[in-house]
């Protein structure tokens with residue numbers, strides 16, 4: 001089994017990475033991106049590659065414990081966060097992780113959760129049908145131990161504390177997901193738009 005067995009998914013993921021690269025959401029080899037390929041595997045970006053110029057041969061397959069199918073390949077360091085989401089919900093088909101300027105800064109000024117109200121763009125998020133319904137985004141403390149961070153996310157999920165298709169890591173960035181890469185892309189773009197609005201509002205209050 002290799003990435004070439006899934007050419008459509010690989011190309012979709014490369015296209016998303018290129019778009020995010022143009023927007024400055026995955027600078028300096030940051031960010032990581034994945035698509036589920038079956039019940040127990042996903043395609044994910046390899047560690048250390050420039051996502052803005054990602055080629056399909058820089059993708060790899062790992063199981064949902066984060067083990068590479070080909071032992072000479074090294075998955076992204078943050079693979080445990082992708083695989084924990086796939087394990088938690090069989091309907092998740094793609095996970096996208098960005099490091100935008102606005103999500104990084106906003107997450108450092110928002111406390112353990114960020115409540116978003118009043119924006120039409122909230123309707124980009126599955127399950128939200130009105131600007132009048134709050135979107136509450138969990139914010140986890142950053143941690144270089146990705147397995148520990150994945151355990152925190154898993155506990156929050158099981159406690160029902162993750163009600164939108166995404167969360168922030170403070171000073172780090174956004175994780176968003178969807179039933180497929182198209183929906184995960186829409187969620188990421190919606191969140192990033194909302195974070196940019198909120199960061200500009202925060203800046204105005206700080207000045």
Ligand SMILES: [Zn+2]
Nearest residue numbers: 031078097173
């Ligand atoms: Zn990251």
